[in-house]
Amino acid sequence: MTDRQQERVALVTGANRGLGREIARQLAERGHHVLMGARTRDSGEQAAQHLRDLGCSAAAVKLDVTDGRTIRDAVSTAIKEHGTIDVLVNNAGIALDAPDHRPSDPQFETVRTSLDTNLFGAWECVRAVLPSMRTQGYGRIVNLSSNMASLTLTEDDESPAYRISKAALNMLTVLLAAEVRGEGILVNAASPGYTHTDMSPNATLTVERGADTPVWLATLPPDGPSGGYFYERNQLPW
Numbered sequence: 001m002t003d004r005q006q007e008r009v010a011l012v013t014g015a016n017r018g019l020g021r022e023i024a025r026q027l028a029e030r031g032h033h034v035l036m037g038a039r040t041r042d043s044g045e046q047a048a049q050h051l052r053d054l055g056c057s058a059a060a061v062k063l064d065v066t067d068g069r070t071i072r073d074a075v076s077t078a079i080k081e082h083g084t085i086d087v088l089v090n091n092a093g094i095a096l097d098a099p100d101h102r103p104s105d106p107q108f109e110t111v112r113t114s115l116d117t118n119l120f121g122a123w124e125c126v127r128a129v130l131p132s133m134r135t136q137g138y139g140r141i142v143n144l145s146s147n148m149a150s151l152t153l154t155e156d157d158e159s160p161a162y163r164i165s166k167a168a169l170n171m172l173t174v175l176l177a178a179e180v181r182g183e184g185i186l187v188n189a190a191s192p193g194y195t196h197t198d199m200s201p202n203a204t205l206t207v208e209r210g211a212d213t214p215v216w217l218a219t220l221p222p223d224g225p226s227g228g229y230f231y232e233r234n235q236l237p238w
């Protein structure tokens with residue numbers, strides 16, 4: 001085994017808390033060097049130090065997915081230091097809909113802000129990492145989606161900004177997977193399930209469980225699926 005195969009480099013956005021921090025921990029536990037994206041240096045450094053205290057290989061990177069400059073800086077520094085980024089987990093996300101937000105009375109500011117982070121933020125990160133993945137012929141891209149993004153499963157009229165942003169992210173997943181087919185790069189969408197974090201304080205699913213599917217997709221073997229949408233390692237209906 002070469003050094004490159006021994007220690008994959010994974011970039012996780014929004015890794016300072018919640019699911020992102022746990023995804024980073026599980027990837028580090030599986031032998032990855034994790035770059036923990038965080039909007040503030042302090043919150044990223046605290047999270048990375050926590051993993052290092054557990055004996056893991058982790059570093060903080062300042063990365064706001066709505067600020068392309070921070071994405072490009074983080075990725076180019078990582079590539080200079082490590083040669084490439086093997087895994088990108090687009091975890092950073094926001095859920096901003098007010099309980100009374102209905103599609104018939106749209107709050108477009110909320111919709112645009114949601115798209116900026118949940119869709120364009122992830123897309124910009126992909127644009128930054130893909131060239132080096134293509135050069136090395138290896139990559140795993142995981143987009144944190146949601147059961148709420150499923151067109152098939154959606155029956156209510158709530159949270160239009162969040163649902164639309166994550167449904168768009170699902171489509172991006174399919175399109176990217178098609179573009180890179182045969183290049184050693186697998187692109188999938190993961191729903192963690194309704195997980196207890198700051199975003200979903202009433203949920204009962206643990207972050208350990210919620211992180212399982214994203215981590216599974218981030219560590220797929222070469223013959224693993226691409227262009228899929230998974231929850232608890234099972235395909236979800238689009």
Ligand SMILES: NC(=O)c1ccc[n+]([C@@H]2O[C@H](COP(=O)([O-])OP(=O)(O)OC[C@H]3O[C@@H](n4cnc5c(N)ncnc54)[C@H](OP(=O)(O)O)[C@@H]3O)[C@@H](O)[C@H]2O)c1
Pocket residue numbers: 013014015016017018019020038039040043063064065066090091092093094095117121144145146147191192193194195196197198199200203
């Ligand atoms: N929890 C659930 O039930 C659930 C269910 C389905 C899908 N998801 C998805 O899973 C992902 C993680 O959710 P979570 O529950 O862990 O949420 P969370 O506890 O609210 O954490 C969100 C993370 O994203 C970061 N973030 C937000 N905007 C960002 C930006 N512009 N740039 C960089 N980082 C940004 C936050 O950083 P700051 O600390 O700086 O705010 C934080 O680290 C999200 O994409 C979410 O939509 C969650």
